[in-house]
Every structure is written in C-alpha cells, then in structure tokens.
Amino acid sequence: MIRTAASLAAALTLMAAPAFAQAPAGAVTTAAEGVEAEVIQWRRHLHANPELGFAEVQTAAFVAQHLREMGIEVREGVGRTGVVGVLRGTGSGPQHVVALRADMDALPVLEATGLPFASTATGTYQGQTVPVAHACGHDAHVAMLLGAAKVLSGMKDQFSGTIVFVFQPAEEGAPPGEPMGGAKLMIQDGALEDPKVEAIFGLHVVPGRPGSVFYRPQGFMAASDRVDITLKGRQTHGAWPWRGIDVVAVAGQVISTVNTLTARTIDPTTTPTVFTIATVNAGVRYNIIPEEATMSGTLRTFDVAQRDDLVRRAEAAIDHIAEAYGATAEFGVRQNAALVFNNEELSAWLAPVLTEVAGEGNVNPATPPTTVAEDFSYFQNEIPGVFYHLGGTADGVDPATAAPNHSPQFDVNEDVLVLGVKTHALSALRFLERP
Known part of the structure; x- marks a missing residue:
C-alpha cells in the first residue's frame, strides 16, 4: 500500500502553486445546494427500497438511469451489480483521472427508526427470508455521489481530465457462497481501468457532530x-459426561482462551486488536451433550504481521484445548476487508x-x-x-449515545447530505487541477 506514496508525493508537492485557475469552492457550494432537495428525495427512495449485496438490481438501475440523464457514460454489470459512470471534462489542462466511490447494499436488519419512509422490504439471506434495511447509511452514500455527479456534470466545461463514479455492490462482505465481495469483484472487472484511475476518494456517514x-x-x-x-467430540447423556467428549466444555475454554490471547499478549496502545467470538451453536436438547459445536467470530487488526502471528497462536491454542479433552478442532479464517490505509501525502493534501x-x-485529519x-x-x-467519515448524528443528540451503524435505529441527519456532495465534488475537482 505504501509503495504508491513516493510517486504520488512528487506530484502533490507541486500543488502549492497551481498552473491554472481553480474552480471556486463557492461555485461548488452553490451547485450542491441547488441539488440538495433532489439528493434528499433520492436518499428517501433508496432507503425505502433497500437490497442486499449482489441483489442491488433496482438500485443499480436507478443509479444508471440518473447518470445517463446527466449525460454521463455508464457501464453496468461491473462486479455483478455494480455501476461505473465516466464524466470527461471539456476544459483545457492536465488529463488526470480520479474516482469517487459509494456503496449500494443494505443489511438483513429489521428497521425500527419509525421514519415515514422506513423499509418494509425483505430479501433472501442464508436461504431464509429476512427483513432488509439501510442500517449503515449506504442509501445516503449513493444519493450524495449522485448529487456530486449532477454538480460535476454541470461544470464539465470548467475542468479537464476525467471523473469516474464507482457505485459498488456488496460492501458488507461476500454473501454466503460468493468467493469475494463487491470491491474486489469490481476491480477484477476493470472498474479502475479504461480510463485508468490515479486516485480514489470515498466517505461514510457515522455517528458524529453534524458537519464534521x-x-x-x-x-x-x-x-x-x-x-x-x-x-x-462424542455425544453422550448429560448425566454421564465422562462417557462422551463434551464439546460444550471445550467451546467455553476456547472462548476464554481467545479473549485472553488478545487481552494479555497484544499492546492495545500501539496496535488496536479485537478478537470476538460472536456465535456458538451446539445441541438440540437440554440433557444431551452433542457431538459437534460450531463457533464464529471476527478478528480486527491494524498490523499484518501481528495479525498473522495471532491467528497462528490462536489455532495452536485451540488445537491443544481440543486435544486435552479428546476432541478435534477445525479452524478457518477468511478476510472480509483489508486495512483501510489512507495514503499519507494524499491525506495531507486533502x-x-x-x-x-x-x-x-x-x-480533523488526525x-x-x-x-x-x-x-x-x-x-x-x-x-x-483516502477514505473519510462524515458526522451524521441528529441535531442536539450526543454522538456517543446515538444509534450506531448496523443498529435497527440507525438514521442519517439529512442536513449533512449536501456537505457530502460538496466534499465529493471539490476533492475530485482539486485533484484534476494538479499541474
């Protein structure tokens, strides 16, 4: 990831003295405020009609239609249900290429916001019909990027170069049975090629002071x-645990060991690490010790070498615990997302x-x-x-007590949507204005 820093740094150092006029930020602000009502309308439509990962068929059609109406080139089916829009400036100057990204998928969550446009949609997840809701703000992300596309399409005679709008499916992870999530699949399908993108920016609404x-x-x-x-292990009567191999007891020891490994072998002040066992499934009857127990969890890390070492030690420890009881253990790890690593020079420039x-x-860039x-x-x-967060808590609410992303009560302060349109649009314009 750091390998790209040196080449980018040389170009960014020139930005203190641009060789040609910059688009005024005031023009971007005025244009963004002009589409604010439409962005809110889009967000509410998307919120009421959520779709799960790789099922964003109607969402993708909605995006493609609006991009075409703006005069933007559209490629559909990029990464299954992803959409790519390409806007070419007609002004004179450098021919840089920059991308802006939004994610489109919703979650298997029963919404409890009480909004008049709350979701009543359902979808299929792990073979079951489940409620579906935009409990992570992706509806707002799509609406803000569409708003930026409209602003920028109206300014194409004021910039040179190309802006690529990436509307990505399946950010919440690869659905069961899928080999990869939306970002990887879009990259594999050439989302960053033709034209070849030089840099990319994205944002996410989270609990935080509105406007931050x-x-x-x-x-x-x-x-x-x-x-x-x-x-x-080996199934047995609950009254005779010694006549079987108690996988429930083994599971308890595994959870305790995982928690201890994380808390007692890693310095949380240098590299934050979380290892959570979140599901435990075993047995069907109160007086039968089952033959099998399954557990799943999540590991969050910021250092690749440390992560690899923790995985190695956890697997060894779990094998030893199982062996001590006469049981066997299978341990599997699959990456859902790599470390979000913001390029240092680009972060400082932004x-x-x-x-x-x-x-x-x-x-706050720190x-x-x-x-x-x-x-x-x-x-x-x-x-x-560079990926950044946009504070979207309701006015007068402490962000620390606001419903977090993925909560049934999660909502976005619609007053901040216009700021997301502005940050998208100006970051793209300023990048294209590099000498």
Missing part, C-alpha cells in the same frame, strides 16, 4: 477477518480541500483509528486513496 469530517493517514479502519471454529467546503474547525472495517481498502491496495 474526520479521518487519519495510514491505518484508519481495521482489517476484518471472519473466524470459524468447528469442534467435534485536509485543506475538505476545509474549503466544511469550514474551519470542522475537519482522528483515532476505528476497529470497524470497509472494503474500500481493496481499491487503496491498487491506487492511492
């Missing part, structure tokens, strides 16, 4: 691994750009890392990029 923008250089959001453990539209005191994950990281593995 925050991120950090280098490791910002954790790498995420799914962990699956299967324990096999702060004053964001301040132009967010205002002084509203941009926020602490967060253990939630994002597959935007895979785009950053290919090209330099």
Whole structure:
C-alpha cells in the first residue's frame, strides 16, 4: 500500500502553486445546494427500497438511469451489480483521472427508526427470508455521489481530465457462497481501468457532530477477518459426561482462551486488536451433550504481521484445548476487508480541500483509528486513496449515545447530505487541477 506514496508525493508537492485557475469552492457550494432537495428525495427512495449485496438490481438501475440523464457514460454489470459512470471534462489542462466511490447494499436488519419512509422490504439471506434495511447509511452514500455527479456534470466545461463514479455492490462482505465481495469483484472487472484511475476518494456517514469530517493517514479502519471454529467430540447423556467428549466444555475454554490471547499478549496502545467470538451453536436438547459445536467470530487488526502471528497462536491454542479433552478442532479464517490505509501525502493534501467546503474547525485529519472495517481498502491496495467519515448524528443528540451503524435505529441527519456532495465534488475537482 505504501509503495504508491513516493510517486504520488512528487506530484502533490507541486500543488502549492497551481498552473491554472481553480474552480471556486463557492461555485461548488452553490451547485450542491441547488441539488440538495433532489439528493434528499433520492436518499428517501433508496432507503425505502433497500437490497442486499449482489441483489442491488433496482438500485443499480436507478443509479444508471440518473447518470445517463446527466449525460454521463455508464457501464453496468461491473462486479455483478455494480455501476461505473465516466464524466470527461471539456476544459483545457492536465488529463488526470480520479474516482469517487459509494456503496449500494443494505443489511438483513429489521428497521425500527419509525421514519415515514422506513423499509418494509425483505430479501433472501442464508436461504431464509429476512427483513432488509439501510442500517449503515449506504442509501445516503449513493444519493450524495449522485448529487456530486449532477454538480460535476454541470461544470464539465470548467475542468479537464476525467471523473469516474464507482457505485459498488456488496460492501458488507461476500454473501454466503460468493468467493469475494463487491470491491474486489469490481476491480477484477476493470472498474479502475479504461480510463485508468490515479486516485480514489470515498466517505461514510457515522455517528458524529453534524458537519464534521474526520479521518487519519495510514491505518484508519481495521482489517476484518471472519473466524470459524468447528469442534467435534462424542455425544453422550448429560448425566454421564465422562462417557462422551463434551464439546460444550471445550467451546467455553476456547472462548476464554481467545479473549485472553488478545487481552494479555497484544499492546492495545500501539496496535488496536479485537478478537470476538460472536456465535456458538451446539445441541438440540437440554440433557444431551452433542457431538459437534460450531463457533464464529471476527478478528480486527491494524498490523499484518501481528495479525498473522495471532491467528497462528490462536489455532495452536485451540488445537491443544481440543486435544486435552479428546476432541478435534477445525479452524478457518477468511478476510472480509483489508486495512483501510489512507495514503499519507494524499491525506495531507486533502485536509485543506475538505476545509474549503466544511469550514474551519470542522475537519480533523488526525482522528483515532476505528476497529470497524470497509472494503474500500481493496481499491487503496491498487491506487492511492483516502477514505473519510462524515458526522451524521441528529441535531442536539450526543454522538456517543446515538444509534450506531448496523443498529435497527440507525438514521442519517439529512442536513449533512449536501456537505457530502460538496466534499465529493471539490476533492475530485482539486485533484484534476494538479499541474
């Protein structure tokens, strides 16, 4: 990921003295405010009609239709249900290419916001019919990027170069049975090629003061691994545990050991690490010790070598626990998202750009890392990029007590949507204005 920094740094150092006129931030602000009502309308439509990962058929059609109406070139079916829009400036100047990204998928969550446009949709997840809701703000992401596309399409005679709009499916991870999630699949299908993208920017609404923008250089959001453990013993009567092999007892020891490994062998002040066992499934009757127990969990890390070492030690420890009881263990790890690594030079360059539209005191480019994950990281593995957060808590509500992303009560303060349109649009314009 750092390999791209040196080449980008040389170009970014020239930005202090641009060779040609910059688009005024005021023009972007005025244009964004002009589409604000439409962006809110789009967000509400998307919120009421959510779709799960790789099932975003109607969402993708909605996006493609609006992009075409803006005069933007459209490629559909990129990464299964992904959409790519290409806007070519007609002004004179450098011919850089920059990308802006939004994710489209919803979650298997029963919405409890009470909004008049709350979701009543259902979908299929793991073979079951489940409620579906935009409990992570992706409806807002799509609406803001569409708003930026409309702003920028109306300014194409004021910039040179090309802007690529990436509307990505399946950010929440590969659905069961799928080999990869949306970002990887879009990259595989050429989302960053033809035209070849030089840098990419993305944002995410999260609990935070309305109007605030925050991120950090280098490791910002954790790498995420799914962990699956299967324990096999020997079934027996609950009254005679010694006549079988008690996998429930083994599972208890495994959970305790995983928690201890994380808490007692890693310095949390240097590399935050979370290893959570979140599901335990075993047995069907109160007085039968079952033959098998399965567990699953998540591992969040910021250091690749440390992650690999922890996985190695956890697998060895679990094997030893199972062996002590006479059981066997199978241990599997699958990455859901790589580390969100914000290019250092691009991160430093972006702060004053964001301040132009967010205002002084509203941009924090040195926020602490967060253990939630994002597959935007895979785009950053290919090209330099910066991912930032947009505070979207309701007015007068303490962000610390606001419903978090993935909660049934999660909602987005619609007053901040226009700021997301502005940050998207100006970051693209300023990048294209590089000498």
